[in-house]
Amino acid sequence: MKTKARxxxxxxEVDIEDLHEQKTSSEEDTDKCLSYKEKRKGExxxxxxxxxxxxxxxxxxxxxxxxxxxxxxxxRQRMHKLNNAFQALREVIxxxxxxxKLSKIETLTLAKNYINTLTATIxxxxxxxxxxxxxxxxxxxxxxxxxxQQQRDEEDNDKHLEQYSTQIHNFRQGS
DNA sequence: TAGGCCATCTGGTCCT
DNA sequence: AGGACCAGATGGCCTA
Numbered sequence: 001m002k003t004k005a006r007x008x009x010x011x012x013e014v015d016i017e018d019l020h021e022q023k024t025s026s027e028e029d030t031d032k033c034l035s036y037k038e039k040r041k042g043e044x045x046x047x048x049x050x051x052x053x054x055x056x057x058x059x060x061x062x063x064x065x066x067x068x069x070x071x072x073x074x075x076r077q078r079m080h081k082l083n084n085a086f087q088a089l090r091e092v093i094x095x096x097x098x099x100x101k102l103s104k105i106e107t108l109t110l111a112k113n114y115i116n117t118l119t120a121t122i123x124x125x126x127x128x129x130x131x132x133x134x135x136x137x138x139x140x141x142x143x144x145x146x147x148x149q150q151q152r153d154e155e156d157n158d159k160h161l162e163q164y165s166t167q168i169h170n171f172r173q174g175s
Numbered sequence: 176t177a178g179g180c181c182a183t184c185t186g187g188t189c190c191t
Numbered sequence: 192a193g194g195a196c197c198a199g200a201t202g203g204c205c206t207a
Contacts, residue, residue, distance in 0.1 A: 068186095078196080105180090
């Protein structure tokens with residue numbers, strides 16, 4: 001994956017160079033053994049050639065391509081930030097198979113159920129297991145309890161723990 | 176080899 | 192106007 005990222009970054013650098021210098025690719029580049037990246041690079045160069053032809057080598061075509069590459073770079077950075085956030089989330093979710101990286105969907109699902117479990121636990125502790133309005137802490141636990149119930153009116157608190165435990169179990173099994 | 180997951184590119188839309 | 196965000200497309204890598 002690192003190799004891929006490196007290769008793509010290199011490709012981008014090459015693209016930028018091409019844009020700035022308007023180099024034409026050599027015939028060797030169309031070799032049968034072109035890798036994916038090289039193929040894409042070729043396509044990109046072709047695209048640059050076409051756009052430069054059709055737009056009569058005006059700066060418009062170049063500007064468009066430069067802006068495209070710049071937004072690609074921004075998008076890449078944005079996705080990297082998103083991935084960093086996912087990684088940070090992975091690190092705070094307790095799960096069993098630490099050697100196996102959680103996928104994004106697993107991370108989100110596990111996080112959701114973990115939060116639900118913690119919320120239920122906090123509620124139980126803060127209200128002393130008394131329902132709000134019946135001697136429980138109406139100011140703190142009661143409010144929180146009502147808010148929680150509004151959001152989760154159809155789900156049982158114990159279910160979250162069960163869901164979370166099930167997921168942990170599944171990860172342990174490697175499924 | 177199929178399916179899951181991922182990174183990247185891209186064009187459209189929204190927001191500031 | 193330009194950047195952020197989003198979703199679809201594409202192709203690579205890995206695993207069962």
